Amino acid sequence: MLKLEDLSCGYDTNLVxxxxxxxxxxxxxxxVLGSNGCGKTTLIKAISGLLNYSGSIKLFDKEVKNIKPQELGKSIAVLSQNSNIYFSYTIFDTVMLGRYLHLPNSIFVKPDKTHADYVLHCLETVGIADLKDREISTLSGGQMQKVFLARALAQEPKIIILDEPSNHLDIKSQMELFTFLNDWTKDKKHTVISVLHDISLAVNFFDNGILLKDGKIIFKGNLKSLTMEDLLVTYDFDVLKYLIDLNKPLKEIYNVQKQI
Incomplete structure (x- = not known):
């Protein structure tokens, strides 16, 4: 479905x-795991078609840079760290923004009942249909994340990409988000790619992972096979060696992961 070969990209003359x-x-x-500045967000921007690149990114055998943004939006939806809303839309109208990729001709075409019903379906799916007429500016962080997830679902994507989705969410909201995404992918037709800092969330909700350091992959595979040495190399956090015994199981690193 997604194939990256010798991908290199960055900003201006800065290769990330x-x-x-x-x-x-x-x-x-x-x-996708790694320390700040290692290239995690740059990677998902490239996959999402937001950055020029050398090498190859193929989505369903089509080069991403050659796919029109409207068509790419039907395959990939992105939840960023900061999904800004500059106007106080209702929740319903905010989620409807995800349907415009499927409207004919123009964004000025009024959505018909089919699209309105689909928006309601997305709101029901994430459990906030009862809030549809609320203004989004009145919501909590967890509620707002559900709105943006519903908006992503309204695109009918094959892939949802998340950039630090657990930021600003309490534990309950984090669990609800990742449990939903796990259920969403159980049909084997949908895929989630997520950038995370929280190692315990990564291991508990994702089987596959990559570790980035200085813009290069230093680990890829099943996260259950990660070792403490992998993490020490990735995060270059020498003090951690004095906090943990390298012979202990990987799971014991989670008690000090916030120091990474």
């Missing part, structure tokens, strides 16, 4: 990603 390659099959979920 260097020779990144991996494959992701439909129905597989992928977590």
């Amino acid at each position: 990603l260097k020779g990144v390659s991996f494959n992701l099959n439909q129905g597989e979920n992928l977590c």
Whole structure:
């Protein structure tokens, strides 16, 4: 479904990603881990068609840079760290923004009942249909994340990409989000790619992962096979060696992960 070969990209003359390659099959979920500045957000921007690049990113055998944005939006939906709303739309209207990719001709075409019903379906799916007439500016962080998830679902994407989706969410909201996404991918037709800092969330909700350091992949595979040494190399956090015994199981690192 998604194939990256020798991907390199960055900003102006600053090369961030260097020779990144991996494959992701439909129905597989992928977590991207690494320290700040390693290229995590740059990677998902490139996959989303927001950055020019060298090498190759193929989505269903089509080069991403050659796919029109409207068509790419029907395959990939993105939830960023900061989904800004500059006008106080209602929740219903905010989620309807995800349907415009499927409207004919123009964004000025009034959505018909079919699209309105689909928006209601997305709101019901994430459990906030009762809030549809509320203004989005009145919501909590957890409620707002559900709105943006419903908006992503309204695009009918094959892939949802998340950039630090657990930021500003309490534990309950984090669990609800990732449990929903796990259920969404169980049909093996949908895929989630997520950038995370929280290692315990990554291991609990994702089987596959990549670790980035200085724009290069230093680990890819099943996250259950991660070792403490992998994490020490990735995060370059030497003090951690004094906090943990390298012979202990990986799960014991989670008690100090916030220091990474």
